[in-house]
Every structure is written in C-alpha cells, then in structure tokens.
Amino acid sequence: MGAYDPRAVANLMLDEAANPRYGAEIRITNLALQKLLYFAHGIHLKRGNGPLVSGYFEAWQYGPVHPAVYRAFKASGSNVITMRAAGRDPLTGQARELVTPTDPEVRELIAEVVWRYGKMSPGRLVDLSHAKGSPWDVVVDKSRTSVAFGMRIPDNVIIDRFQHHKVSVGANPRAGEPPSDDTPFA
Numbered sequence: 018m019g020a021y022d023p024r025a026v027a028n029l030m031l032d033e034a035a036n037p038r039y040g041a042e043i044r045i046t047n048l049a050l051q052k053l054l055y056f057a058h059g060i061h062l063k064r065g066n067g068p069l070v071s072g073y074f075e076a077w078q079y080g081p082v083h084p085a086v087y088r089a090f091k092a093s094g095s096n097v098i099t100m101r102a103a104g105r106d107p108l109t110g111q112a113r114e115l116v117t118p119t120d121p122e123v124r125e126l127i128a129e130v131v132w133r134y135g136k137m138s139p140g141r142l143v144d145l146s147h148a149k150g151s152p153w154d155v156v157v158d159k160s161r162t163s164v165a166f167g168m169r170i171p172d173n174v175i176i177d178r179f180q181h182h183k184v185s186v187g188a189n190p191r192a193g194e195p196p197s198d199d200t201p202f203a
Contacts, residue, residue, distance in 0.1 A: 023070035024089045024102035025115035026127065027054055031098055032117075033131045043135040044097040047090045048079060052142035055081040057130040059152070059179040061123075068172055069123070076156040076168040080146030150181035 030053055034043035045053070054070065061069035074081040089102035104113045118124065134142065146153050152175045156168060 020068040020071040023083045023086050027086045028101045048139045051082045059175050074170045076153045079143050148182050152178045
C-alpha cells in the first residue's frame with residue numbers, strides 16, 4: 018500500500034483518541050497532533066513499511082509539522098480539535114470525504130501511538146521531538162551551517178535518526194508548555 022493522505026491519518030488519530038476504551042477521551046490540539054502523526058510516520062518507516070503519509074514534515078519551532086495537516090486544523094487554534102479534515106476535489110473545488118485507512122496494521126499503529134503518546138502534554142511531546150540527534154535536531158543544526166530546503170525532514174533522515182527520540186522520564190518538560198500553535202522558523 019502506498020502512503021496515505023496525512024489528513025485521513027490525522028482524522029483516524031482523532032477518532033482513536035475519542036475511543037471510550039481509554040476511559041476519558043484523549044484531548045488533542047494541533048500541536049500535539051503534529052507530533053503524534055510524526056511519531057506514527059517514523060515508527061512506520063523504521064519498521065520497514067515505507068512512508069505512512071504522503072508529503073513531508075518540516076522542522077518548525079516546536080518540532081516536526083506536516084504543513085497540509087497544520088492547515089487542515091489551523092482553525093482549531095490552541096483548542097482541542099473537535100472537527101475532522103476534509104479533502105477538496107482539485108477540479109471542482111467541492112469538499113470530499115477523505116478515505117480513512119482500513120489496513121489493520123496501520124490502524125493498530127495509530128492505536129499504539131495514541132495510547133503511548135496521546136496522554137503526554139504538548140511540552141513533553143515537543144521535548145521528545147527535539148531530542149539531541151533526532152531528525153528535527155539534525156535538520157535544524159544543518160540549517161545553521163548550510164541550506165536546508167524549506168526545513169524539510171527527509172524520510173531517509175527519519176529512518177537514520179529516529180531512535181534518538183528519548184527524554185528523561187519523570188522530569189518536567191524543558192519546553193514547559195509551549196504555545197499551542199506552531200510557526201515555521203523565520
């Protein structure tokens with residue numbers, strides 16, 4: 018199977034977060050959704066399954082961001098996301114429903130990521146995405162000494178550096194609680 022529309026995978030994550038099996042609903046903001054989507058994509062790549070989502074992630078101030086997903090949920094601002102992304106027919110401009118992934122492996126991965134990381138605070142997710150040696154860190158560091166086209170985080174860098182996403186357990190987030198809305202580096 019090829020890569021999925023990132024907005025459809027984001028919708029699946031939001032649906033999973035609302036699943037009653039977790040007790041209380043896991044509340045996800047756009048900032049948190051970006052990190053969860055990135056972690057799912059990275060895990061999928063590391064398992065040798067190729068890219069989970071089409072497009073690319075960029076290194077923004079508060080970690081990896083998929084621009085298409087950011088735009089789809091930007092209207093939520095810093096609030097918990099209550100809507101779902103919709104597609105648009107490029108020829109007619111009419112809204113269309115996004116096809117949700119049905120592959121059991123993908124659905125299991127999304128459930129695993131939401132369960133493991135969904136309850137973490139945005140500050141903790143930012144710390145995790147900013148870990149020393151991680152793909153985000155490598156791209157940001159490279160931009161200081163050479164050209165980093167659009168601050169994109171290539172899949173080959175994610176595959177090579179994903180294992181560096183580690184933070185101290187029990188420590189308060191270094192980032193504190195960052196703003197709930199991310200911005201690209203200027």
